[in-house]
Amino acid sequence: MMTAVKQSGVWAVLLWPYLLAVSIPLDCRDEQGNMSRCPFISQEKLLDRIIQHAELISRISEESCSLFEELFVPFPLRLQRNTVGYACITKALPIPSSKSEIQQISDKWLLQSVLMLVQSWIEPLVYLQTTLDRYDNAPDVLLNKTKWVSEKLVSLEQGVVVLIRKMLDEGTLTTTYNEQDLLQYDVLPDMLESVMRDYTLLSCFKKDAHKMEIFLKLLKCRQTDKFNCA
Amino acid sequence: MQFYCCGRPSQTSYLSRASGHFSFVPLWVLSNSQRFVGGAMMTNVWEAVVLLLLPFLAPNAEGTQYSPPGKPALTRCRSPEKETFTCWWEPGSDGGLSTTYALYYRKENSETVYECPDYHTAGENSCFFNKNDTSIWVNYNITVVATNALGSSFSDPVDIDVVYIVKPNPPEELNVTIMEDKGWPYLRVSWKPPQKADTRSGWITLIYELRVKLEGEDDWEMHLAGQQKMFNIFSLRSGGSYHVQVRCKPDHGFWSEWSSADYIKVPDYFHREKSMWILITVFSTFIFLIFMCFLHMNSNSLKYYILPPIPGPKIKGFDKQLLKNGKSDEIFCALVVPDFPPTTSSKCENLMVEYLEVYVSEEQELILEESKELHNSLKCEGSTSDNDSGRGSCDSHTLLMDKCGEAKGDERQTDGEGHPMEMEAQMHQRDWKEGTLSSAYQDIVSPDMSSGRVKTWPSVFSPLHQCGSTSLNQMNSLAMAKQHCLSDNLSPPGSASSFLPQSGRSTTETHRPNYCEFYSSDKQLSSPKPQAQTHRKLQAHSDINISHKQAGLQSPALRPTEYVEVQRVNKEDMVLLQPVESGCVCGDGCPQVCQDYSKVKGLNSDNMLLLHRDVMEGEEVRSHCEKQETNGCITSHITPATQKPTDCIPTVTPIVQKEMGLAVSGYVDTAAMLTLPTH
Numbered sequence: 001m002m003t004a005v006k007q008s009g010v011w012a013v014l015l016w017p018y019l020l021a022v023s024i025p026l027d028c029r030d031e032q033g034n035m036s037r038c039p040f041i042s043q044e045k046l047l048d049r050i051i052q053h054a055e056l057i058s059r060i061s062e063e064s065c066s067l068f069e070e071l072f073v074p075f076p077l078r079l080q081r082n083t084v085g086y087a088c089i090t091k092a093l094p095i096p097s098s099k100s101e102i103q104q105i106s107d108k109w110l111l112q113s114v115l116m117l118v119q120s121w122i123e124p125l126v127y128l129q130t131t132l133d134r135y136d137n138a139p140d141v142l143l144n145k146t147k148w149v150s151e152k153l154v155s156l157e158q159g160v161v162v163l164i165r166k167m168l169d170e171g172t173l174t175t176t177y178n179e180q181d182l183l184q185y186d187v188l189p190d191m192l193e194s195v196m197r198d199y200t201l202l203s204c205f206k207k208d209a210h211k212m213e214i215f216l217k218l219l220k221c222r223q224t225d226k227f228n229c230a
Numbered sequence: 231m232q233f234y235c236c237g238r239p240s241q242t243s244y245l246s247r248a249s250g251h252f253s254f255v256p257l258w259v260l261s262n263s264q265r266f267v268g269g270a271m272m273t274n275v276w277e278a279v280v281l282l283l284l285p286f287l288a289p290n291a292e293g294t295q296y297s298p299p300g301k302p303a304l305t306r307c308r309s310p311e312k313e314t315f316t317c318w319w320e321p322g323s324d325g326g327l328s329t330t331y332a333l334y335y336r337k338e339n340s341e342t343v344y345e346c347p348d349y350h351t352a353g354e355n356s357c358f359f360n361k362n363d364t365s366i367w368v369n370y371n372i373t374v375v376a377t378n379a380l381g382s383s384f385s386d387p388v389d390i391d392v393v394y395i396v397k398p399n400p401p402e403e404l405n406v407t408i409m410e411d412k413g414w415p416y417l418r419v420s421w422k423p424p425q426k427a428d429t430r431s432g433w434i435t436l437i438y439e440l441r442v443k444l445e446g447e448d449d450w451e452m453h454l455a456g457q458q459k460m461f462n463i464f465s466l467r468s469g470g471s472y473h474v475q476v477r478c479k480p481d482h483g484f485w486s487e488w489s490s491a492d493y494i495k496v497p498d499y500f501h502r503e504k505s506m507w508i509l510i511t512v513f514s515t516f517i518f519l520i521f522m523c524f525l526h527m528n529s530n531s532l533k534y535y536i537l538p539p540i541p542g543p544k545i546k547g548f549d550k551q552l553l554k555n556g557k558s559d560e561i562f563c564a565l566v567v568p569d570f571p572p573t574t575s576s577k578c579e580n581l582m583v584e585y586l587e588v589y590v591s592e593e594q595e596l597i598l599e600e601s602k603e604l605h606n607s608l609k610c611e612g613s614t615s616d617n618d619s620g621r622g623s624c625d626s627h628t629l630l631m632d633k634c635g636e637a638k639g640d641e642r643q644t645d646g647e648g649h650p651m652e653m654e655a656q657m658h659q660r661d662w663k664e665g666t667l668s669s670a671y672q673d674i675v676s677p678d679m680s681s682g683r684v685k686t687w688p689s690v691f692s693p694l695h696q697c698g699s700t701s702l703n704q705m706n707s708l709a710m711a712k713q714h715c716l717s718d719n720l721s722p723p724g725s726a727s728s729f730l731p732q733s734g735r736s737t738t739e740t741h742r743p744n745y746c747e748f749y750s751s752d753k754q755l756s757s758p759k760p761q762a763q764t765h766r767k768l769q770a771h772s773d774i775n776i777s778h779k780q781a782g783l784q785s786p787a788l789r790p791t792e793y794v795e796v797q798r799v800n801k802e803d804m805v806l807l808q809p810v811e812s813g814c815v816c817g818d819g820c821p822q823v824c825q826d827y828s829k830v831k832g833l834n835s836d837n838m839l840l841l842h843r844d845v846m847e848g849e850e851v852r853s854h855c856e857k858q859e860t861n862g863c864i865t866s867h868i869t870p871a872t873q874k875p876t877d878c879i880p881t882v883t884p885i886v887q888k889e890m891g892l893a894v895s896g897y898v899d900t901a902a903m904l905t906l907p908t909h
Contacts, residue, residue: 058481062482087338087339091338091339095367097365097366097367097368098313098361098364098365098366099312099313099361099366099428099433100361100362207367207391207393208367210367210393210481210482211367214432214433217431217432217433217435218431218432218433220432221430221431221432225430228430228431229430229431
């Protein structure tokens with residue numbers, strides 16, 4: 001945990017240039033010295049950092065999910081090898097789900113998929129934090145992890161946006177605002193139901209974080225070696 | 231909904247319908263089969279009827295029971311590269327009939343049931359999903375159905391997600407080489423990821439682990455290598471042969487099997503270790519040599535320390551040469567002292583103890599009384615009496631009632647000239663219960679006595695002439711012995727008053743530190759005063775005698791301490807002392823140099839010279855009958871002189887009559903003197 005926090009700190013330090021970039025209006029051109037505050041970062045470096053970010057998020061989300069499972073989920077209800085009983089919130093998204101499919105889609109779509117995933121998880125993670133605070137004996141470790149993940153997800157989103165702009169030369173993408181049923185959830189009276197819902201949330205996010213990581217890695221492979229990658 | 235999978239109709243649908251296990255069939259199977267087999271309903275019904283009646287038609291005709299198949303179970307599903315996967319199941323009992331198995335699956339978010347596309351690629355009881363059928367990050371709901379003529383049974387459904395069931399193949403092309411780093415070798419292990427796993431594109435991220443062991447051993451040493459495909463192993467054993475294996479694991483998934491082992495032999499590189507061992511060997515040899523030199527130089531003293539020499543016999547008249555010659559007659563003749571036992575009183579007087587060391591102090595009286603009681607409880611002190619002290623006799627074994635071994639006496643003998651004599655005097659004095667006459671002591675003190683003691687037991691100290699008889703007044707003798715012992719511890723003359731048992735024990739100024747240990751019992755301090763008084767009286771008496779004799783003393787200039795010969799024991803049980811010359815005082819019968827000292831061996835009734843400790847007080851009397859063995863110069867005259875010590879009077883004559891066979895060791899141990907019974 002400590003190393004993860006340290007690493008995240010390191011990444012935060014490393015990524016602050018582009019964080020500055022995203023915090024400043026995105027019309028900051030790096031070629032012109034219009035706004036000299038914009039630091040320049042190469043595309044490869046940016047992609048590397050995004051990938052490392054995604055790896056970290058994936059790992060921490062896995063740890064959070066297993067920790068939550070240990071603490072709150074009764075043994076019979078535990079998912080075997082992480083199959084979710086409830087449907088994931090991102091099931092409706094047009095995300096490729098096999099390697100062959102991924103091989104067929106373009107870079108743009110890969111990035112778009114990643115962005116969709118990231119954006120669709122920002123809200124639920126914030127919501128998850130509030131629900132976890134309501135737990136009686138949620139340890140600080142769990143709370144810190146989820147808090148960290150939700151913060152880093154925001155950074156990741158910003159990074160992907162910048163990358164899309166760089167790579168695809170497109171304008172800023174409007175964030176797709178998914179109407180999440182989750183947002184209208186009230187606190188369910190049944191504690192078990194609430195626990196299972198949160199558990200499903202964490203499991204789905206774990207899976208989707210892994211998806212993001214894979215997509216980004218494939219994307220990187222495509223950048224370097226177009227012909228042998230997936 | 232289609233019941234087809236991959237264009238192939240399922241042939242088990244009607245069977246499932248025909249079976250009697252409708253309840254076990256999942257709803258989707260039922261619904262699908264219903265739609266599918268609409269036309270064949272009639273046939274199915276007839277078949278169902280036949281099947282149902284079959285058990286009744288041929289009931290146990292052949293003795294075998296046919297039954298529907300047992301429930302199969304999905305054992306595991308694995309994907310080697312996250313692109314395809316395989317599921318295996320365990321069949322249940324087949325019920326005696328041929329059973330077929332089918333696997334059905336359903337993806338999440340979809341109601342379509344598919345059947346396994348490939349039953350053969352992965353072997354028996356397996357289902358292989360190829361790339362086109364495999365979706366990642368998607369839940370599969372899988373069921374296996376076992377069917378025979380009588381029915382079918384469904385396994386428990388299993389949910390899997392391919393991402394989490396990845397078990398890659400072992401890494402390949404394991405290569406181990408030996409590299410050198412400043413003379414120390416190390417192993418460089420390198421490998422390649424399994425062929426099928428697409429790690430290059432990032433589709434799978436693998437972490438590796440390798441293990442190493444020496445040939446012939448059982449313990450593996452594990453190393454986690456992370457994502458790198460190369461690893462260095464240090465700290466190798468010279469000349470050892472190593473086995474190396476490697477395995478891998480995806481970030482979510484299972485460890486692969488261990489790869490095939492690679493063997494490597496480390497060359498011998500002992501040069502540095504050998505030099506160290508050479509250095510150590512040389513150094514220890516050097517130390518060993520020094521140690522041997524030291525031992526050799528000090529061999530003699532060490533020898534004496536470890537194995538003290540056993541004293542040879544010092545029987546007067548005993549000639550070793552004669553013994554070697556083998557003529558026993560001559561030997562024994564030589565030993566015979568013509569004058570033994572002396573019969574004349576004058577001789578007796580002369581043959582009495584040559585000298586005594588007397589230390590007298592009031593405290594010593596008490597202590598001497600106590601010491602008497604201590605006799606029985608005396609322990610053989612680790613007497614470190616040195617050679618020069620006559621006090622050794624005080625703690626000789628005979629005095630201690632045989633508590634000490636013979637060796638002790640022997641040791642005394644061999645200590646040297648002066649030791650035994652002084653020791654004897656000591657012993658005698660110790661036996662004397664009272665007799666701490668400090669004043670008398672001082673009178674007796676001869677000027678040239680270093681320690682200011684009057685040695686009143688001279689003959690005892692002479693090892694050779696054995697004239698020193700212990701035929702003293704037992705009372706006084708013991709007392710005097712005590713006095714001697716006690717006062718011996720007083721370094722300055724006349725400081726007897728300060729003598730205390732503890733101090734006596736503790737004073738190490740004198741070179742006789744351990745003599746009077748057995749005085750030290752505190753309980754003895756409380757000896758009654760009247761005893762002391764009487765003893766004092768006696769002591770005074772003897773002192774007077776001593777002083778008388780002292781006048782005519784020929785001061786033995788040869789000795790540092792002056793000895794006084796005990797003339798006789800008078801009727802009051804007093805020892806009459808007479809100064810004695812150095813040298814043989816025994817007179818006629820003592821041809822030998824008075825270097826011997828006598829030591830009383832033991833107790834022997836009627837043959838013992840019993841020195842009677844003052845038993846006036848009575849209750850504290852402990853008879854210490856000491857046997858004094860003499861070699862002829864023993865104070866046999868004591869016997870007639872004093873009839874009081876009846877039993878304990880030494881009948882030395884018997885000893886002599888025995889020829890003493892010179893059974894005696896040649897010296898008289900005054901320590902083991904017995905006290906005469908009170909009279």
